[in-house]
Amino acid sequence: MRQPNRHSSASSRREFLKQTGALGAALYVGSQSLKAQETERSANNEIRFACIGVEGKGSSDRDDAGRHGKIVALCDVDSDRLEKAAARYPQAKKYTDFRKMFDEMSKDIDAVTVSTPDHTHAVSAARALREGKHVFCQKPLTYTVQEARLLHDLASEKKLCTQMGNQGTASGGLREAVQIIRKGDLGAVKEVHIWTNRPIWPQGLGRPTAVETPPKTLDWDLWLGPAPERPYNSAYAPFKWRGWLDFGTGALGDMACHTMNMSVMALDLFDPVSVVAESSGIIENESYPKNSKITYKFKANDKRGPVTLYWYDGGNRPDPALMPGVKQGASGSLVIGEKGLIFSDNDYHGTYTLLPTEQWKDYTKPEYKVSPGHFKEFADAIKENKPELAVSNFDYACRLTETVLLGNVALRAGKEIEWDGVNMKVTNLPEANKFLTREYRKGWELF
Template identity: 40%
Template sequence: MKKRDFLKSTAALGLTAMLPSSVWALSKNGRLRTAHIGVGNMGGNDLAAISSHELVDVVALCDVDSKALQTAKELHPKAATYKDYRVMLKEMKNDIDAVIVSTPDHTHAPASMMAMDLGKPVYCQKPLTHHVAEARAMRKMAKEKNLVTQMGIQVHSFYDYKLATLLIQSGIIGKVHTVRAWSPKNWGFNGPEPKGSDPVPANLDWNLWLGTSAERPYKEGYYHPANWRKLLDYGCGTLGDMGVHIFDTPYNALQLDVPMTIKNKCRKPTGFGFPENNTVTYTFPGTKYTGDTLKWVWYDGPGAPKKHKDLKLPNNEELPGQGAMFIGEKGRLLLPHFMQLPRHIVDGEYKELDLSIIKDQEAIGEPVRDYGPEGNKHYHQFVDACLGKDECSAPFDYSARLTETILLGVIAGRFPNKTLHWDTNTAQFSEPEANKFLDAPYRDF
């Protein structure tokens, strides 16, 4: 089925009668029955965090890797197991209340859209989708079906990030005109596409791992279980991995929408892997927290970020390994990634954080430096929202726009050093050659 046809058919089902989100998810006994698509690596972490909620019953597990599935089954022996999420959702649609999607990026939208089609709340790992068209479709369906949704950006619920948001919105550095963000991680690959094929491991269903993506021979060490993030067909590079986390707080604090222009300074495209080093410059329309426009520069890969006066720290200190710098009319705010307090800089000197400028003092919360309880907050918020006890802070209405922004930068990597112009109303670039990367056909599998 072509992706466009898939998205149209599932979106049409969103016009059914709407009920409050909690009604869709609430079990008769006041507990939440969850189904997990992808239970290895990050999926295993998601499973542990969701199941740590006292009102969760894990009833279904799905993974294309039988070893990962067996490990999860040992932890949840009562759960039914599947290797094909389509079979699981079809057979257990009346026995599950919410779905957690923790697969490689290219399967996020197909699995999430099918679950939402059944009226199920969805927690989906970041980035929300692999293509811009999918992000818009998921946002549309979640809204039309009135579903509880959450994207897996756990730090969104951490103290330091919420504090930075409140400080910026309280005017600690005035209106912000520039954000610079960085990660030296290298989810890029500058080498050639591998030739030939290797035997598929006995524990892996390669056809199901590929899913809707184009058919390709298996090569050991290139795809499953880890390196898929580096490759165009499956991941979104460093920008799609760490960028979502590090973009999130400035994007949320400044109440940004999608950008007007995007330019990626990187190597020429190879058609297989993402560039190892990217410098992506965005221009956003202004908000009440910014100037008339906002400039955003993202650096990734070995050696990132490049030196710039905006990033110079007092006492010639080194920058944190990853983070973001807000540059405003009255100073700068440094937000390290992660679990470190933001730092206020004025005239080249650190200033003590003045929390009294925050009007809603109850919103500040208490600083926590234990990743365990902090990490579970975002997941538990989703569970509680499904049970009608809370609201999600990163629903698809928000996270789809954040993901779209990220993906526009990824697409710009196909056109090095060329400024692309984005029209949010038509969801098209002014440069027609770039529009073919907004979507891709789905393979029948």
């Protein structure tokens, strides 16, 4: 539980960061030397980061934090990874349990990066938000729809700066394509197709029967976090966890927050009215299917007509005839409008092609706001106390994550689900609502 005095302390520091980031710290009046004043000003203007998950993707998030502030704490459930990061940031305190980290040094932390397996994103990020800390969290933002809704509400309530790690949001190609669609230059959009080469890890498997000894450096109990207890097996960690229902979010969770990002942002593809999945099947309630095709239907709103989005993974792809003259790769996205198409074979939509090409040769592309960099947006938001400066802040990212994860709800339900986004429930298949949340192991409860 957050101590009563922490909120006011965190709020005061946020205001100070805003003032110093925008204006520079004011000179003190008194007997301090100019050198002492400069030293104190520099220290107070520095964002103090704690990094949870410090290797793999966590290494780049960690180093981004180090470039834009001071890393005061490092946390990882693998001591070998922790020591490797600590060698780079020897001034940081080391922890294997983020809960202990917050208990001991919350007052010394301004912001947190979360770069752990999917099942521990929300428990880490929610603790940080409840402590009044700004949060940068990797995609998919959460493991469940209910967790996404919680993080949205916490960030909004506490007016904290946030960013999801879908770095393509900052790319010029994505932002330009969004403006093309929003301007109406494609005409009315009725279909979106997204496909991926995932899974690239074992999936569609039953639970391993062998009981293995965890590596000496790995705290298996902490790695499990909120997930049900089970014996260690190398089929789960360090990389292969994505395909297991207890830990990962499958192909959708790995890539859709990247590959759906442009079309969701441009067309406001939130709260589908229905989702249905065709797949090779959930295996023993343990592992995501080897392949799937998922269809999301969105009703018309005041900006566009109805849209259907199709997701393909595990070798499934859309009909090549939809994009004549273009080589269809293993991953891509296609937005089909009445006046033309946007195709990208870049997972982050950093580049794209307008189709048919001859139709667009004299086209003047729209202007868009250039990003200073995905993580720098987050740091700038903190310094200026303006959460909106981070474009993939939780107000947007939580809704994108909900859209993505509803595909997994449909996969697990095995039938078409009809969705009431306002009330956060499946209306036609009540038994599917259990897939919107999870049971949390004792000591890791979130609600």
